[in-house]
Structures are given as C-alpha cells and as structure tokens.
Amino acid sequence: FVQTINLRKTYKMGSNEVHALDGLDLTIPSGSFTVVMGPSGSGKSTLLYLVGGLDLPTSGSIVVDDDEIEKMDENALADYRRNKVGFIFQSFNLVANMTAEANVAFPLRFSGIKKKKRIERAEDLMEKVGLGDRIGHRPTELSGGQQQRVAVARALVNDPPLILADEPTGNLDTASGVAIMTMLDELCKAGKTILVASHDPRMLNYATHRVFLMDGQMVEEKQYLES
Amino acid sequence: FVQTINLRKTYKMGSNEVHALDGLDLTIPSGSFTVVMGPSGSGKSTLLYLVGGLDLPTSGSIVVDDDEIEKMDENALADYRRNKVGFIFQSFNLVANMTAEANVAFPLRFSGIKKKKRIERAEDLMEKVGLGDRIGHRPTELSGGQQQRVAVARALVNDPPLILADEPTGNLDTASGVAIMTMLDELCKAGKTILVASHDPRMLNYATHRVFLMDGQMVEEKQYLES
Numbered sequence: 308f309v310q311t312i313n314l315r316k317t318y319k320m321g322s323n324e325v326h327a328l329d330g331l332d333l334t335i336p337s338g339s340f341t342v343v344m345g346p347s348g349s350g351k352s353t354l355l356y357l358v359g360g361l362d363l364p365t366s367g368s369i370v371v372d373d374d375e376i377e378k379m380d381e382n383a384l385a386d387y388r389r390n391k392v393g394f395i396f397q398s399f400n401l402v403a404n405m406t407a408e409a410n411v412a413f414p415l416r417f418s419g420i421k422k423k424k425r426i427e428r429a430e431d432l433m434e435k436v437g438l439g440d441r442i443g444h445r446p447t448e449l450s451g452g453q454q455q456r457v458a459v460a461r462a463l464v465n466d467p468p469l470i471l472a473d474e475p476t477g478n479l480d481t482a483s484g485v486a487i488m489t490m491l492d493e494l495c496k497a498g499k500t501i502l503v504a505s506h507d508p509r510m511l512n513y514a515t516h517r518v519f520l521m522d523g524q525m526v527e528e529k530q531y532l533e534s
Numbered sequence: 535f536v537q538t539i540n541l542r543k544t545y546k547m548g549s550n551e552v553h554a555l556d557g558l559d560l561t562i563p564s565g566s567f568t569v570v571m572g573p574s575g576s577g578k579s580t581l582l583y584l585v586g587g588l589d590l591p592t593s594g595s596i597v598v599d600d601d602e603i604e605k606m607d608e609n610a611l612a613d614y615r616r617n618k619v620g621f622i623f624q625s626f627n628l629v630a631n632m633t634a635e636a637n638v639a640f641p642l643r644f645s646g647i648k649k650k651k652r653i654e655r656a657e658d659l660m661e662k663v664g665l666g667d668r669i670g671h672r673p674t675e676l677s678g679g680q681q682q683r684v685a686v687a688r689a690l691v692n693d694p695p696l697i698l699a700d701e702p703t704g705n706l707d708t709a710s711g712v713a714i715m716t717m718l719d720e721l722c723k724a725g726k727t728i729l730v731a732s733h734d735p736r737m738l739n740y741a742t743h744r745v746f747l748m749d750g751q752m753v754e755e756k757q758y759l760e761s
C-alpha cells in the first residue's frame with residue numbers, strides 16, 4: 308500500500324543541514340497497523356507529513372497504491388489529501404472559530420453529502436470518542452485531551468482508506484487512550500491501513516508491523532532499545 | 535505553600551453550566567512534588583491555571599504562601615505570575631516568530647539581568663533539556679517533543695519557587711521523558727514546589743504527594759483506580 312524509496316527530507320538552517328529523514332526505505336502493507344517509534348526529533352512527524360502529501364521530499368519517492376506522491380501536481384495532491392488520507396496532527400490543528408462538531412464535519416464539505424447527514428456523521432463520531440456532550444464547544448473551550456479527540460474524530464469522518472495518526476494519545480488518560488487505540492484497531496480490522504507515530508508503548512499491543520527511527524533512519528528494534 | 539479552599543470554576547455554555555472545578559479543598563505542601571492525575575476533562579489544567587494566576591476562580595480561594603491570589607489586582611497578579619511561578623503549558627504556547635533560545639530567555643526581560651547573561655542562561659537550560667543544537671530554530675522548525683522541551687526550559691529560566699507543569703512529557707519518548715522528570719525532581723530536592731498534571735504513571739515515582747481529580751472534584755485513589 309505505502310512504500311518509501313530512499314526517502315530524504317533535509318532542512319537548510321543557514322550553513323547547517325538538518326537531515327530530518329535520511330534515506331528511508333519503508334513498506335507499509337495494505338491493511339496493516341504499523342507503529343513508528345523513535346526518540347523525540349527522530350523524524351516520525353516528517354515521515355507522516357510526506358506520506359500524507361502535506362509536504363514534498365527533498366529526494367526519493369513515496370508510492371501509495373500505484374501513485375508516486377512526490378510527482379503529483381497541486382490538484383492531484385489536494386485530491387489525495389482530501390479523499391485518501393485521514394490525518395491526526397500532533398498539535399491537533401483545529402479551527403479556533405468553529406465548534407468541535409463543525410471541525411469534525413469540515414472534511415465532508417466537498418463530499419456531496421447533505422448538511423443534515425454531515426452533522427449526523429460528525430455527532431456520531433464525537434459520541435464515539437466520548438465527546439457527545441461537548442459538541443458546541445470551541446477548541447479553546449475544551450481540555451487538551453478533548454481537543455485531541457476532536458482531531459481524531461475529524462480524521463475519520465471521511466472514512467479514508469489510510470489513517471495517519473501522529474501521537475494520538477499523548478494527552479489522554481489510560482481509559483481515553485485505550486478507547487482511541489481500540490477505535491484504530493477496529494478500523495484496521497475493517498480493512499483500513501493505519502500508520503501511527505507514537506511514544507506510547509501500549510500502541511505496540513495493536514501493531515501488526517513496527518518501525519523504529521533514529522536520526523531520520525530506520526534501525527533494528529534491538530538498536531532502538533539499546534539507545 | 536499552596537492551599538485551595540472550596541475552589542470553583544464554572545463555565546456557562548448557553549443554558550448549560552460546566553463545573554470544571556467543583557469545590558476543591560487541596561493542600562500542596564512547600565517543597566513537595568505533587569502529582570495531579572485524572573481523566574481527560576477532569577479539571578487538571580483548570581486547577582493549574584487558577585493556581586498560576588492565569589485565570590480567576592468563580593468562587594473559593596487560592597492561598598499561596600500568605601497571599602490570596604483571587605483578591606489580587608492586575609498588577610500584583612502579573613508580578614506573581616512573573617516572579618513566583620514557572621508555567622509549562624499543555625500546548626506549549628511558544629512565540630512563533632522568536633527562536634527557541636529567545637523564547638526561553640523571554641521571562642528574564644524584566645529581571646534586570648544583562649542580555650549576555652540572559653542568553654547564557656537560556657542556552658544553559660536548552661542544553662539541559664537536550665536541545666543545545668536547536669537554539670536558532672523557531673518553534674515551527676522543531677518537532678513536537680522539542681517544542682515541549684523548550685516550554686520546559688522557559689518555565690525554569692526565572693528560577694521560580696513554584697513550578698506548574700501541565701502534561702510536561704506527553705510528547706516525549708521514554709528517555710526524554712525521564713530526563714524531564716529527573717530535572718523536576720532535582721528542582722524539588724533543591725527546595726522548589728512542583729505541581730504536575732500528568733497522565734504519565736511514571737510521574738508517580740517522583741511524587742511526594744498525589745491528588746486524584748474526577749469531574750472537578752478530589753477523589754480517593756481507590757475511586758480513581760476503579761473508574
């Protein structure tokens with residue numbers, strides 16, 4: 308389903324270069340629950356941004372089904388992001404002046420679904436993440452973990468085949484975290500492909516595949532555990 | 535050091551009322567490492583905002599040393615926030631158009647310390663949180679966990695007697711998380727009072743006191759564990 312070939316992302320800082328991804332060859336099988344772990348700054352979010360079509364690599368390719376993402380034009384990329392991917396951001400990226408419900412319904416606006424149905428679907432997902440009683444709250448009127456759960460619901464509303472989750476449980480207590488992991492697990496069993504970047508070791512309980520990153524490169528689990 | 539007396543914070547949402555804090559009687563001893571745990575939405579951040587003088591209660595009092603925070607005028611409150619408290623925000627709240635180093639040095643601007651010394655102190659703290667090589671990066675040029683560590687460094691630069699940490703390890707891998715907890719522990723042993731809101735059970739290893747919140751009220755550990 309997803310394959311990266313010698314994937315590189317380099318940032319220039321004055322005369323310095325930061326190799327956020329440093330030649331990554333990675334295969335994420337269709338229908339897998341792939342967990343990416345690694346130290347803070349090792350390149351997890353960068354990998355997810357590239358796979359999600361939110362940024363372009365410095366070099367190398369990203370193949371999703373039969374499409375080479377890095378070769379797409381802006382329209383094809385926007386289409387890919389909108390229809391193929393559900394992205395849960397590490398810092399949520401909710402729209403401040405819309406209610407939680409409107410935030411969740413937002414990705415459906417080009418779907419052709421009638422407004423009444425869009426609201427129903429959004430409310431349904433908010434219920435599933437335990438926020439049925441917070442529908443009318445704006446992001447600043449929600450706790451950190453509640454904002455995180457709104458971000459999760461929003462990523463799922465379009466029923467995308469590929470879900471990219473960047474630290475989806477970082478602000479959640481044990482019970483709320485397990486609820487989210489269970490949700491992702493059920494989506495995987497229903498045929499979706501899940502790629503999660505996480506520091507939460509409990510996420511490995513649901514993983515069908517594991518990837519370990521250090522300094523923008525893939526390493527063996529042994530190497531990662533010894534670090 | 536810190537005591538709350540029948541502390542309440544209520545938000546009005548149309549005809550609804552959200553009781554974020556619902557009558558809290560809490561004592562945080564001077565020099566303690568107090569950890570506040572509880573489900574997402576239980577009131578942890580709200581408690582920290584009130585103790586940190588970032589918001590006023592609906593009713594009840596907050597006594598810090600001999601001052602009743604809720605009775606202070608704007609100037610006294612600003613003074614309290616600037617000199618008495620180091621706050622690590624759950625969503626970091628870094629200034630986007632300043633470098634990491636400038637963000638860390640910012641609380642020192644009214645301290646009377648010369649610029650060269652302010653920069654030295656900021657660089658020193660960035661080193662301590664493992665970001666010596668990220669000094670010139672702006673927040674958007676940092677990973678989520680790196681931003682979190684900048685927020686930690688900034689809260690400590692003024693050497694405040696009371697440190698309020700809201701989920702300080704939520705975006706960190708095991709090693710980085712332990713480094714932060716160890717730092718807070720050393721500050722506690724040096725005489726500071728630490729109040730941490732955290733979902734990370736490892737934080738309890740450092741706690742001298744534990745507080746469990748559910749629905750804005752204090753509960754017994756047993757009640758919290760059964761939830």
Ligand SMILES: Nc1ncnc2c1ncn2[C@@H]1O[C@H](COP(=O)(O)OP(=O)(O)OP(=O)(O)O)[C@@H](O)[C@H]1O
Binds near residue numbers: 552
């Ligand atoms: N401005 C606001 N208006 C209305 N409700 C609010 C507002 N701010 C917070 N709340 C509500 O108050 C409750 C407590 O929020 P708080 O941020 O203190 O929770 P928390 O324990 O820090 O949660 P988390 O673990 O998710 O960070 C939540 O249920 C939240 O929805």
Ligand SMILES: Nc1ncnc2c1ncn2[C@@H]1O[C@H](COP(=O)(O)OP(=O)(O)OP(=O)(O)O)[C@@H](O)[C@H]1O
Binds near residue numbers: 347668680705
């Ligand atoms: N715009 C940028 N300019 C320069 N360097 C950047 C930029 N964005 C990210 N970096 C650097 O690239 C590296 C990888 O960042 P990334 O966000 O992918 O890490 P991460 O594994 O997600 O970390 P975390 O666990 O802390 O979220 C980091 O060292 C970071 O400082």
Ligand SMILES: [Mg+2]
Binds near residue numbers: 353397678679
């Ligand atoms: Mg990240």
Ligand SMILES: [Mg+2]
Binds near residue numbers: 451624
């Ligand atoms: Mg909170």
